[in-house]
Amino acid sequence: MPGTFKRSPLKRPERPYIALGLEGSANKLGAGIIKHDSDGSTTVLSNVRHTYITPPGEGFLPQDTARHHRQWIHSVIKDSLKQAGVEIHDLDCICFTKGPGMGAPLQSVALVARTLALMFDKPLVGVNHCVGHIEMGRQITGAQNPVVLYVSGGNTQVIAYSQQRYRIFGETLDIAVGNCLDRFARVINLSNDPSPGYNIEQEAKKGKKLLPLPYTTKGMDLSLSGILSTTEAYTYDKRFSQTVEPSPESDTITPADLCFSLQETVFAMLVEITERAMAHIGSKEVLIVGGVGCNERLQDMMGIMARERGGNVFATDERFCIDNGIMIAQAGLLSYRMGSVTPLSETSCTQRFRTDQVHVAWRA
Amino acid sequence: MSEPTWHTVTVTIPLLSEEHARIAKQVLDVDRELQPHAVKRVLEVQGNNLIAKLSTLTIRLARLSTNAFLENIDLIVHTLDEFGTQ
Numbered sequence: 001m002p003g004t005f006k007r008s009p010l011k012r013p014e015r016p017y018i019a020l021g022l023e024g025s026a027n028k029l030g031a032g033i034i035k036h037d038s039d040g041s042t043t044v045l046s047n048v049r050h051t052y053i054t055p056p057g058e059g060f061l062p063q064d065t066a067r068h069h070r071q072w073i074h075s076v077i078k079d080s081l082k083q084a085g086v087e088i089h090d091l092d093c094i095c096f097t098k099g100p101g102m103g104a105p106l107q108s109v110a111l112v113a114r115t116l117a118l119m120f121d122k123p124l125v126g127v128n129h130c131v132g133h134i135e136m137g138r139q140i141t142g143a144q145n146p147v148v149l150y151v152s153g154g155n156t157q158v159i160a161y162s163q164q165r166y167r168i169f170g171e172t173l174d175i176a177v178g179n180c181l182d183r184f185a186r187v188i189n190l191s192n193d194p195s196p197g198y199n200i201e202q203e204a205k206k207g208k209k210l211l212p213l214p215y216t217t218k219g220m221d222l223s224l225s226g227i228l229s230t231t232e233a234y235t236y237d238k239r240f241s242q243t244v245e246p247s248p249e250s251d252t253i254t255p256a257d258l259c260f261s262l263q264e265t266v267f268a269m270l271v272e273i274t275e276r277a278m279a280h281i282g283s284k285e286v287l288i289v290g291g292v293g294c295n296e297r298l299q300d301m302m303g304i305m306a307r308e309r310g311g312n313v314f315a316t317d318e319r320f321c322i323d324n325g326i327m328i329a330q331a332g333l334l335s336y337r338m339g340s341v342t343p344l345s346e347t348s349c350t351q352r353f354r355t356d357q358v359h360v361a362w363r364a
Numbered sequence: 365m366s367e368p369t370w371h372t373v374t375v376t377i378p379l380l381s382e383e384h385a386r387i388a389k390q391v392l393d394v395d396r397e398l399q400p401h402a403v404k405r406v407l408e409v410q411g412n413n414l415i416a417k418l419s420t421l422t423i424r425l426a427r428l429s430t431n432a433f434l435e436n437i438d439l440i441v442h443t444l445d446e447f448g449t450q
Contacts, residue, residue: 070435070438070439073439074442074443074446074447077447078446088447107395107436108439111391111392111436111439111440111443112439112440112443114390114391114394115387115388115391115440115443115444116443116447118387118390118391119387119443119444119447119448120447344390344394345394347394348394348395348396
């Protein structure tokens with residue numbers, strides 16, 4: 001309604017609040033410490049991450065990923081405390097990813113969170129991973145009320161805020177866009193260091209041909225598994241060669257051409273469904289969060305669409321768009337300051353946790 | 365119909381103190397077993413010891429649940445060690 005001003009229910013803190021956030025829903029293990037000061041400012045005190053990187057051609061499996069997290073979590077937490085210059089005694093709460101994500105890795109992190117909470121008598125705050133991405137994106141970029149495109153290896157959603165919920169406007173009907181890109185990177189044996197998505201982006205820059213791929217937006221949603229199958233099928237085509245240089249004149253199909261074609265197609269689809277959501281709610285801002293949000297080509301394409309609509313795109317750098325602990329601390333501390341605490345008996349993790357299940361009490 | 369036979373494994377983990385054993389029990393008790401009809405886990409604190417009694421319907425489940433329990437208690441003990449002196 002015009003003229004209605006909603007005051008944020010989150011009051012300025014009367015003293016500084018400090019929270020530790022622990023993240024481990026996929027192959028990235030993160031610990032971050034955030035401070036909300038009495039002047040209303042938010043400061044990242046530390047953001048430490050260690051990634052489980054598999055050899056080329058291999059993805060990461062739950063048991064191995066959980067083992068990696070168990071091996072690294074103590075040193076990651078200690079580093080984050082040291083860099084922030086705080087001790088566990090100084091924390092107001094311990095935040096951890098409750099879900100969604102992979103079961104065994106999530107549980108490993110939750111066990112440590114619970115143990116620390118009991119050892120130091122600190123409250124626990126279970127956080128939704130997707131809400132963590134959104135809140136960190138809002139904090140870093142200052143975007144007021146954007147349409148959020150959340151794109152990662154595990155999730156692909158178009159989200160808009162309304163009445164204390166992050167509503168899902170559109171999403172993938174099958175696999176996430178990051179999963180599609182990562183699985184194709186495996187097929188062509190790209191390195192997973194620092195991440196398969198980064199290496200696909202670099203490879204795509206060398207591509208010279210746009211090959212026809214199915215374009216599968218489905219209204220507000222999109223489907224990606226068919227595109228992956230078709231792109232993989234091209235590698236069995238007799239024109240495919242791993243060794244030849246990409247060239248627009250010749251008939252050969254190179255991995256670079258396929259990376260380029262795959263990115264252009266899926267990113268165009270993402271831009272379309274984001275634009276559809278923007279048209280629905282009359283928004284001009286787009287905030288891209290999640291690991292795939294690091295991709296500069298996606299940011300560029302989204303920027304072209306946003307500027308045509310008289311708006312702009314917000315994105316964060318790899319410290320914040322790739323899974324990290326600080327986003328869990330941020331979302332957790334906002335929740336904690338509104339009075340929300342997760343009792344110990346409810347600190348189990350869950351692989352399915354919808355973004356719109358969270359009551360966003362800290363916004364009007 | 366014959367009664368199902370249960371395979372049992374009892375594991376005793378000595379910790380540094382009764383308080384540590386209680387913390388470990390509280391942390392582990394939060395999560396249910398993935399197949400609660402086929403795997404029963406009961407934890408008990410006796411002095412400084414955490415005692416886990418696992419009853420399973422198959423030998424394979426006995427191996428899996430014991431392995432999972434040991435991995436988890438190892439993680440908790442490491443956490444108590446690494447941060448206990450702070």
